[in-house]
Amino acid sequence: MPVEAKLSHTAAMILQAIHAGHIYGFSVMSMTGLPSGTVYPAMRRLERDGLILSKWEQQSIADAEQRPPRKYYRLTRTGRVTLEAVYKRYPLLAKMIPTPEEERV
Amino acid sequence: MKRLAAADLPMLVVRIAAFLIPRRERDDWVAEWAGELWAVQDSGTDQGALEFSLGAFRDAQLLRRDHVSRRVTAACAAGSMARCILGLGVLAFAGIAGCLWLPGARATVSPLPYRNAGDLVLITRYGDAGGQQPSIRLSDYREWTTNTAGLYSRLAYFAPETAQVHLAHHLSPHLRLAVASGDLLDTLQPADGMSAAGLRPASGARLVLSRSAWSRWYRSDPGIFGREVTVRGQTAVVAGVMPKSDWRLPVSVDAVLLEDPLGMNQLAPTLRGFVVARIRDSAFPPPRAGWRSMVETREDVVYRYGCLSLDSIFTEPLFTFGCCVLLALLVLPAITALSLGDYPLSREPLRRLLVVRRWLFLALKFALVLAIVNSWSTAIAFGLATHDLSAAAGLQALLSFVPLLFGFRWILQDQRRRCPVCLRRLSNPARVGQASCNFLSWCGIELICASGHGLLHIPEMPTSWFGTQRWLCLDSSWLCLFAEPPAPAETI
Numbered sequence A: 001m002p003v004e005a006k007l008s009h010t011a012a013m014i015l016q017a018i019h020a021g022h023i024y025g026f027s028v029m030s031m032t033g034l035p036s037g038t039v040y041p042a043m044r045r046l047e048r049d050g051l052i053l054s055k056w057e058q059q060s061i062a063d064a065e066q067r068p069p070r071k072y073y074r075l076t077r078t079g080r081v082t083l084e085a086v087y088k089r090y091p092l093l094a095k096m097i098p099t100p101e102e103e104r105v
Numbered sequence B: 001m002k003r004l005a006a007a008d009l010p011m012l013v014v015r016i017a018a019f020l021i022p023r024r025e026r027d028d029w030v031a032e033w034a035g036e037l038w039a040v041q042d043s044g045t046d047q048g049a050l051e052f053s054l055g056a057f058r059d060a061q062l063l064r065r066d067h068v069s070r071r072v073t074a075a076c077a078a079g080s081m082a083r084c085i086l087g088l089g090v091l092a093f094a095g096i097a098g099c100l101w102l103p104g105a106r107a108t109v110s111p112l113p114y115r116n117a118g119d120l121v122l123i124t125r126y127g128d129a130g131g132q133q134p135s136i137r138l139s140d141y142r143e144w145t146t147n148t149a150g151l152y153s154r155l156a157y158f159a160p161e162t163a164q165v166h167l168a169h170h171l172s173p174h175l176r177l178a179v180a181s182g183d184l185l186d187t188l189q190p191a192d193g194m195s196a197a198g199l200r201p202a203s204g205a206r207l208v209l210s211r212s213a214w215s216r217w218y219r220s221d222p223g224i225f226g227r228e229v230t231v232r233g234q235t236a237v238v239a240g241v242m243p244k245s246d247w248r249l250p251v252s253v254d255a256v257l258l259e260d261p262l263g264m265n266q267l268a269p270t271l272r273g274f275v276v277a278r279i280r281d282s283a284f285p286p287p288r289a290g291w292r293s294m295v296e297t298r299e300d301v302v303y304r305y306g307c308l309s310l311d312s313i314f315t316e317p318l319f320t321f322g323c324c325v326l327l328a329l330l331v332l333p334a335i336t337a338l339s340l341g342d343y344p345l346s347r348e349p350l351r352r353l354l355v356v357r358r359w360l361f362l363a364l365k366f367a368l369v370l371a372i373v374n375s376w377s378t379a380i381a382f383g384l385a386t387h388d389l390s391a392a393a394g395l396q397a398l399l400s401f402v403p404l405l406f407g408f409r410w411i412l413q414d415q416r417r418r419c420p421v422c423l424r425r426l427s428n429p430a431r432v433g434q435a436s437c438n439f440l441s442w443c444g445i446e447l448i449c450a451s452g453h454g455l456l457h458i459p460e461m462p463t464s465w466f467g468t469q470r471w472l473c474l475d476s477s478w479l480c481l482f483a484e485p486p487a488p489a490e491t492i
Helices: A002-005 A010-020 A025-034 A034-047 A059-064 A076-088 A098-104 B002-020 B023-043 B048-075 B083-102 B105-110 B127-132 B138-145 B186-187 B211-217 B261-266 B310-335 B354-385 B389-416 B474-481
Strands: A052-056 A073-074 B122-123 B152-166 B174-181 B204-211 B228-231 B235-244 B255-261 B271-280 B289-300 B301-309 B428-431 B446-448 B454-459 B471-472
Touching: A010 A025, A010 A076, A010 B428, A025 A034, A025 B023, A034 A098, A034 B255, A073 A076, B002 B023, B002 B048, B023 B048, B023 B174, B023 B261, B048 B083, B083 B289, B083 B354, B105 B354, B122 B310, B138 B152, B138 B271, B152 B186, B186 B255, B186 B271, B204 B211, B204 B228, B211 B235, B235 B255, B255 B261, B261 B354, B301 B310, B310 B354, B310 B389, B354 B389
Parallel strands: B174 B255, B204 B235
Antiparallel strands: A052 A073, B122 B271, B122 B301, B152 B174, B152 B228, B152 B271, B204 B255, B228 B235, B289 B301, B428 B446, B446 B454, B454 B471
């Protein structure tokens, strides 16, 4: 599937941010510095193309923290494969947004 | 209070942007933005939250565009309702365009070009059937001009004949003439101000050419008006040109020879032709259909004359078509079942809007098939095939009945094979069961909706427990099997 070769740098950054544990929109925005009008549409397209999956958090957790529930995103298997391929195109991506494991190293 | 209003403004912006989102996805979308907005407000200023919320418009706009794109793709899919309507619409449009383009057909579908056309009647001796043949003797017409003045305000006569006309030097074609009394055009009163009778010499005959004859023999030369030509051994002045649409009387002609009273007196009393009359307002009720008005007894013989409204002659094709529609509807049960199928296995009743849409679709198909058959049969019968109105009406009946019958059959069969939810043609027919095991289980054909709305079971052999086709509605858990594949070559 040629999808991985077509990812823009912005989409790759968002994919890497989610992979790095920034699993809801605002935290992706904070990490990447991209505006909301870019992040949310890009996340929807990534989800539409099967690279990420969204899931609502449990209402009880949100209630306990006295806030509205959030929608969380995670990479699918295709998304992980795509991200591996994207590293070849954007070699600094992993260093820009490191995962917690990479940070520990 | 000011603080509260400033905090609410970003959410208001999100709610306004939400109107761009399709209704089914709107609540989910607003909930996600509300959750995100809370995180923004929790971490920063209200001004940052407002800037953040403005991004909702872009998000909503792109979602809307995706939604529209999906809808267009679904509408253009093979077997979709839109494709069906579009196909039928194109056929209907082509037929109507043909009717308007072909002069004979256009004359049939357009109203009569005469002022107060409801008062015009064609008097014929043989009733309705004789409307196409010259049947009135000139001597009868001469009598009527004096003794029927109470009935008719005007009475004109014309007899069709083919004659050689000396138009110019070395130009003597044979033309189809209407040898007419001088007041024929005044009786008809064409609505466009009579482009034909421009010149009115004090005496002598006038020749009014049809537009096609004028363009053929004179190459549309406007200088020919007033020129003298020789017709039937007498001199006539070319008085004008008559558009083809202005001549809506039986038999088609290339020219009308308007005789003056002297010329009319020289015609043979036995000449047979047509009489066109304009009835007096007070004489009769409006003649909406053919009615017999005159009975004469001469030499112990009773002559009956039919007065046909010119309007009724030209609405006859529509009446013929109506009869064909009725006949086709009566014959329809003999070639297909009228039932549209039952849906007893639906887990939840179909929404009223979907039911209404389904019936509207059926009605639209009927309307388009009627328009297609009517326009094409009119175009072929009146525009291409013949100039004889009676023969053309018969041909139109033939050309209407069979297509109508099979058109109605197709409509019902097509409707039965469509998904009741998306109205798309069901696909992937699969044979299920064996006819030899009919007493143990059902056998027949199973069709599926490509959008995943359900399955249609059609029994091969109707039984007491499975007599008609059944619709099995699939719930939303099946939708993932029918999801559209993502577009592969797109930059995200």
